[in-house]
Amino acid sequence: MSVRWPRVLTPTLLSQILKKQKSPVTALRLFDQAKERFPSYNGHNGSVYATMINILGKSNRIPEMTHVIEKMKEDSCECKDAVFASVIRTFSRAGRLEEAVALFKSLNEFNCVDWTLSFDTLLQEMVRESEYEAACEIFRKYCYGWEVSSRIRSLNLLMKVLCKVNRSDLASHVFQEMNYQGCYPDRDSYRILMRGFCLEGKLHEATHLLYSMFWRISQKGSGEDVVVYRMLLDALCDAGEVDEAVEILGKILRKGLKAPKRCYHRIEAGHWEGISESRERVKRLLTETLIRGAIPSLESYTAMATDLFEEGKLVEGEEVVIAMRRKGFEPTPFIYSAKVKALCKARKVEEAVSVINKEMVEGRCLPTVDVYNVLIKGLCNEKKSVEAVGYLKEMSRHVSCVANEETYQSLVDGLCGDGRFVEASQVMEEMLIKSFFPGVETYSVLINGLCAMNRRYEAVMWLEEMVSQDMVPESSVWNALAESVCSGDVDVNEILDHLVSSKC
Secondary structure (H helix, E strand, O other): OOOOOOOOOOHHHHHHHHHOOOOHHHHHHHHHHHHHHOOOOOOOOHHHHHHHHHHHHHOOOHHHHHHHHHHHHHHOOEOOHHHHHHHHHHHHHOOOHHHHHHHHHOHHHOEOOOOHHHHHHHHHHHHHOOOHHHHHHHHHHHOOOOOOOOOHHHHHHHHHHHHHOOOHHHHHHHHHHHHHHOOOOOHHHHHHHHHHHHHOOOHHHHHHHHHHHHHHOOOOOOHHHHHHHHHHHHHHHHOOOHHHHHHHHHHHHHHHOOOOHHHHHHHHHHHOOOOOOOHHHHHHHHHHHHHHHOOOOHHHHHHHHHHHHHOOOHHHHHHHHHHHHHOOOOOOHHHHHHHHHHHHHOOOHHHHHHHHHHHHHHOOOOOOHHHHHHHHHHHHHOOOHHHHHHHHHHHHOOOOOOOOHHHHHHHHHHHHHOOOHHHHHHHHHHHHHOOOOOOHHHHHHHHHHHHHOOOHHHHHHHHHHHHHOOOOOOHHHHHHHHHHHOOOOOOHHHHHHHHHHOOO
8 A cells, every 4th residue: 555645744744644554564664764755854753653652562563662662762852651651561461571671670761751650550560460579679769769750659559469468567558658758648548558458357457547537638528538438337347346337437427527417416316226237238328328428529429439339339329329419410421431330240231221321311421432332342241242333333423422442342352252243344344444453363253253154255355454464364264264265075284284385
């Protein structure tokens, strides 16, 4: 495919040209030829390098990507932290975590002044690979540098790892050291440590942590803190300490949430006489009282509803939604997304469909791409990929809601999984028109499926598409094509061996 070069080349135009190329090899060739073809071209800037690195990273061409990174270092152009964070993630997902670490350690050789995102990304990838000791060493060595502008996310991640391996005692030390690190514990810090204490049954420490929130975060009655308070109250109920949970709830309403007196007077007056009910019922009553005691705000309701839906507590989450509507607040896209995800996880896709088709319409809330993607993935998991395709058409009718690569990939995977290879081909065609390029595995599954349906023409067309993108087809693809062409009494493997040995 020929490229229409502009009369005058600028970095912005070159980035656009590179993004339109189906083949990463072709894009790299154009990237290398630009200066030679346009002598007046001033050279690649950070944006062009970022585009080229992203293209090579997505196609898993690690050696070529490494070469471009070295050229970027030689040019000493300004580099954004997000580029290195993306490369670190690419290295890690390709099983090259050591190269990711080496790149981060060499960032001082690049023209990049802020390493915060790269620092956080590297720690996340090291934690994902269970390299806990190495992650701690990286943290100790680089957390004090001026290049890392914010350490709160890294410290929260470190606490999360420690709590995950049942070392909330060490996580507590990290929490206490935050002030000395020049940062201040945020709500996520309290939430992580509270969850760690509760999971390990350290309710005494968890209670003291909650009391510390009264004057540190909730001096003005922040309703969003209810998600942290609820963890302790639920843990106390699970441990059979219902009386203590009720007592702590009263203190939360008086001091933590600064609730009106009417909220906690009802508790002191014996509102909790039905303690003999099941623990789940008591926990729901506690949650309901927390919601009523919190200062009504969209943020507090959103925090509570999304937290409950993420835990799979659909009934309790819906009660929060009802309560916020009574106060005149409408659910946000974050709440709907969490609800749809929870329903799909519970395999209640019909109810998830109702959320988008009915609830969001009644609430005058337009579905976002993320909400649609969650529903599409849920439908595909339930073998309803044809129904999911209908939402792709629905998205096209919304100006502010454009299907992204995740949308198309979920649909293609779902259709192939349901044996709908012809429909998958149609979605793939649209996917390529939008300049979203699937990987080798997707092509292999589609070609194999088309061959099984004796649709050799379409299979060969997709094989040609793979070749045009400089992809190397898997052996299963060649076997499937050969089997669809050859008669059943011919040994396909023998033919392939003959072709290989004769170098045809």
